[in-house]
Amino acid sequence: MTDSLFTQPQLQDRYRETTDPVLQLEKINVTFDSFRALTDLSLSIGVGELRCVIGPNGAGKTTLMDIITGKTRPDSGTITYDQNIDLTGMSPVEISRAGIGRKFQKPTVFEALSVTENLEIALKMDKSVWTSLRARLSGEQRDRIDEVLLLLRLTEHRQRPSGLLSHGQKQFLEIGMLLVQEPHLLLLDEPAAGLTDAETEYIAELFRTLAGKHSLMVVEHDMGFVETIADYVTVLHQGQVLAEGSLREVQANEQVIDVYLGR
Template identity: 60%
Template sequence: MQPRPAFDQPVDTRKGPILYVEGVSVSFDGFKALNNLSLYINDGELRCIIGPNGAGKTTMMDVITGKTRPDQGQVYFGQTINLLALQEHEIARGGIGRKFQKPTVLETLSVYDNLELAMASNKGVWSCLLHTLNGEQRDRIAEVLHLIRLTAQARQQAGALSHGQKQWLEIGMLLMQNPRILLVDEPVAGMTGEETERTAELLTSLAGRHAVIVVEHDMAFVRSIARTVTVLHQGSVLAEGSMDKIQNDPKVIEVYLGE
């Protein structure tokens, strides 16, 4: 399998964060979805993003991943890679993975085959499936299966998994592409209590090796994993800090936590 196409320069984090979102504004038919938003994520950081509906959380992720172009502002991957100059597929292959709220696994294929396909997402489906994996690739799939706790389900059809297991599989599929940044949208929506706990353990274990940005409404879940929390409101950062600081911020209580 051929390696994922890389940027023409390495991601440089020697002088600061791995992700810069600076002064970004986005308008849709006169509505400002993002309003001079600035956000900085460090390499290996676990960051939770919260805020009321319409705060700009999805638009923020759309801008970072190249789906939406801002009216103004800058978005950099490390100090030198301008994400606004790249297409969606280039950003995904270059090291920024996004998991949407609804799982998008290939349900008729096995868990193992889903991971194998994700490892070679730049190749055709059949050429990938007919390709013989080398030892290093098999080891990587085994490692990810263990990490997402689906080793026992490796040969099971993905469509037979529970909702939570499908979410873990999709996270595993992103991990097969070795991202530097993972954007995870409402990962525990619809999960059982046990699945939620396991998801908290999984995302916490990923921090350090990856920068993990979690957008979530479930405050109990956010409290269980939060290191730094950013609160968005009307397209801007309303507050940022530890969960204790956020929970006691009068502005946050007024516009969000008091709902």
């Protein structure tokens, strides 16, 4: 089922290998007043990779997502998406249209609207809420919504006002709102926060399914969840990359143990 939804190749896909970077950050610096939130940060994420970013509070994880999505402008450095798109001068809307979707930690669904209506709005991000609700969906768009409802286990709740969903269902709906837009790169901030064990297990399985067809960058504190999903982990500390590698490798790193994992 996911195959038909997530294999809409872009023209350049056939020239890409999974080792090619979908996102490259080089020497990014971000300063708030005189505080250095990111310092000379360089990071590369491969096509189809599932990357986890971990690190203590204040390490710069949210700021990292903010500069990728255009919410915050870096003072210096370059951000290259899909090998030749320079994100540094683009607006958040342009970046989203280029294929980068972001899910914030707190669900931000339209609570008065039904589950399906939320997905319809997400499909037509370029229109206002009411215009998009009145606009007719194509058959293909309806199919895509149905597939996402099924994938996120929301089919039987499709007519319910979203405000009546559980916290986990709202998180799933928001992930669905990203998926209907078919992003190439998904940025997810603590997607497992507040989920039940069963929901966490399902979301881990879902992310593993999405990886390969999408690239994912997941910021997460729950090490059990990171262990289940991550191929490769980046540890941030004080706005810099402290370590990178498999979870086992970074867990064995003395500096990572000192500043984040504890002894």
